[in-house]
Amino acid sequence: MGSISLRNVKKSFGDVQIIPDISLDIKEGEFVVFVGPSGCGKSTLLRLIAGLEDTSSGTILLDGEDMTKAPPARRGLAMVFQSYALYPHMTVRDNIAFPLKMAKASKEEIDRKVEYAARTLNLSSYLDRRPRALSGGQRQRVAIGRAIVREPKAFLFDEPLSNLDAALRVNMRLEITELHQQLKTTMIYVTHDQVEAMTMADRIVVLNAGNVEQFGSPLDLYKKPANRFVAGFIGSPKMNFVDGPEAAKHNAHSIGVRPEHFLLSRENIPGTWKGTVGVAEQLGSDTFLHVHVDGLGLMTIRTDGDQTFSHGDDVYLTPDATRIYRFDAAGLAI
Amino acid sequence: MARNVSVQTKIGFTIAAWAIALLLFSPILWVVLTAFKTEAEAIANTPTFLPQNFTLENFGAVQDRSDYFKHAFNSIVVSVGSTLLGLLIGIPAAWAMAFAPTKRTKDVLMWMLSTKMMPAVGVLIPIYLIFRDLRLLDTLQGLTIIMTLINLPIIIWMLYTYFKEIPIDILEAARMDGAELYNEIVHVLIPMALPGIASTLLLNVILAWNEAFWTITLTSGRAGTLTAFISSFSSPQGLFLAKLSAASLLAIAPILLMGWFSQKQLVRGLTFGAVK
Ligand SMILES: Nc1ncnc2c1ncn2[C@@H]1O[C@H](COP(=O)(O)OP(=O)(O)OP(=O)(O)O)[C@@H](O)[C@H]1O
């Protein structure tokens, strides 16, 4: 239970085409993350799957069954919204019980499942409160509780953590991952935070302007990006790109080197790139050096926390030859 | 509040507010006082302020000539009935306009409002004829229907403005939770919009209660409401001034009391959701 397939799905709002043509197969039990820049159509794609938007053309299959025209209530999916979208006039208990009431579950079943969800999500002592009397993290837990009680075919999350502070985000990220391991239900998770994408996903869909740039496991995307867009989007800090003669030396239109794939030295070794350190960002465990390289522009270098370079120092960079990414004129990986 | 308002300004505003309120209230006050005067005193050349011979006979006379309770009953049936019927139609209509708008939604809203710009007398003859042919003249059903129709644009507009303030996410969450349209409206939209719906209800009861044009033209003895009841006491000779006042007082008393007890809701309703 819980496979989702899109076949040539297209979506336009009026004359504006948002999703030109997407086909995707999401396997049962998979944790799939949609990432991409703001406005690329992540939410739209999720809402098409949910049934909250109608497709302009194409087919959506849930467990092999054509659900393209089915209303959201009949699709058996659960969704967690960025705004939490709790029912403000109901207590936490009634919020969590609502999907069960809609499914006409018996009173005993409702009580049992609500108690269980509340215990799993540490909400037991808040059951009689209204959402307005809860913190952001607690509200998000209620939204998740409301989603799990009905045992849906799949969970859809639209940037569920973006309203939380950094520490809580890390916590909730772990909780959601744990929940997935426990329930083994298909999950689709939309985010523009690539750390969330890398850490949570079984597979990642990278979207750009409504197109799938690449669909693969996090490490696949990191090691074998299909094109320059994915190479630049996955990985933090971003990959450094070089065009022109330096790239031509590698028989490519442009090349990319990740910040972590450089050797640094103070000695002028022939064949290295010479630069001057601009800003050195100390993170403790790592240091990010922003280096002005002669003729190539600004590059970000990741090095260990104990290094001694500082503003104004000369530095000689050697890119790791085995980890240079090569791209053709169209931006595709060679 | 830490705003810098001088004492003089405060006193000035207070006096102005009271003056305006008294000015607006003075006709009602006059009616109240006249209702307890004798007819002779009511039309005396040098008017008195307080009744010199306090009397309740006007109320008795009014009840003798025309059945107050029957008219009051009709008023309640028509104003409450037409408002409930209006909400029954208006809630789904406003839902569609607020949450599933199309390119034409704004036009439809404007068109509905524009029907209120036409003088009612403009459609008097067609409506009268339709009512005559459908045998709806002088019936409570007919009056309720016409009252629903004339207030529907206001009901839909008010509900629309309230519904617009409800985040659509919450309705979408309900859909994801398995709620079909009926459950979405009954279990989520209506409870969330309850203050707005209550204001709409109150305002429309008042509008229907005070409506006179259609009531007087479409009813005679049987289905007349309190506005018809008052008008039956107006006479060119003016000999019934005290009785007319007594009748008016009786007619407005219930709605005045209701308005008094629901002031807060009403203010919200009249500001069309502008104040939160
Ligand atoms: N109802 C709508 N009508 C018209 N255009 C819309 C509608 N919904 C979304 N769009 C447009 O579709 C595009 C994709 O929107 P979408 O919300 O899917 O982006 P997103 O990838 O989720 O972005 P974000 O990361 O900012 O949430 C945007 O350009 C947006 O303006």
Ligand SMILES: [Mg+2]
């Ligand atoms: Mg979005």
